[in-house]
Amino acid sequence: MSSFTKSAQQWATFARSWYLIDARMQPPGKIATMCAIRLQGKHKPIYHALSDVGDHVVVMNSRHIAFSGNKWEQKMYSSHTQVHSSSIFLFFLQIVKLAVYGMLPRNLSRRTMMQRLHLFPEDDLPEDILLNLTEELPQPREIPRRLNEYSQEEREAFPTLWTP
């Protein structure tokens, strides 16, 4: 803002913010693109690859990610051996982590950006991270409602297409 002092404005521009993403029922690829953009700092007009302008991103509920199609069965992740998507239970964190790692630029700052990514399987976040959070980002995918989540009025308001 123009009413701030120059030093305050500089501080506000270059401060590193903490973003929160809820990954419940979200595709991990879309979560990873959002994370990668913010970890690099590409969402800021002051971006430059050499000036360290990336922010922190906290991903919660990463155990509840949703894959479209049959990716849980078909997608394979490879290290020295090949690992099935749904084989290891603690693999959910790795899925998001590998996705973000693959989307970051292949330079030395990738590791520092990965250090600024914080993944949590459930929504219980530690105190110090909760205090740091500034903004929650909107979810990329609209979660569809189950049939029992519709109220009785909504069900009655929906017209019956056919009668027996």
Place this chain on the structure above:
Amino acid sequence: MAARCVLGSIWTSLSGVKSVASSSNMSVFQSITNYPQLSVFGIIQSRGIRQVVEKKEGKTTIIEGLTQDTPTGPQPPNPTAQCPIYRWNLQNKYNYTDVLLLSQFIRSDGGMLPRRVTGLCAQEHRKIAICVQMAHRAGLLPDHKPPLPEGHVPKKPKPQLNRYLTRWSIDSVKPIYRAGLKWCKNRISVGHPALRNNVQYGKKILYLKH
């Protein structure tokens, strides 16, 4: 549909007369045909929702279906079509998320109702069946599961994996060990090609291969 609501009163009166006649005849297996024979081509023949009522008169038991008065709801914009989806102009507009629509064509255990009962045309019946399958796999129809046999002990709790737009059944798909390079990649199929003509609001194209 407009003609149907006009004749609704006639149908209820007809059904009342016929049910009285059948109860006095005291024959259990009397078929009640309720729809009036009209000369207008393309009228939707619907027999009305019946409620099964059992009556005991001495040694005879009478089980009959009494027609219930269905309140006339909103009228479809295109009443002179055969298929209910074309009547309501929903041809390319529904998806697996429209559970309120899909639940009208399924049984309580999750299976589809036959085409001759619902009156759907072949293509729409297939599309609805595909959407119902996808909705089941996404977990959007939790109350329409098939009943488990009594004494069924679940072996191991399966890991609850969230999924959506699954084309193939879960056990039928094998992992892709060799995906290939970018120009010859073995893509994973998402959604279904039957829903290819769905209306896309916005500039995004529907991707069927990821």
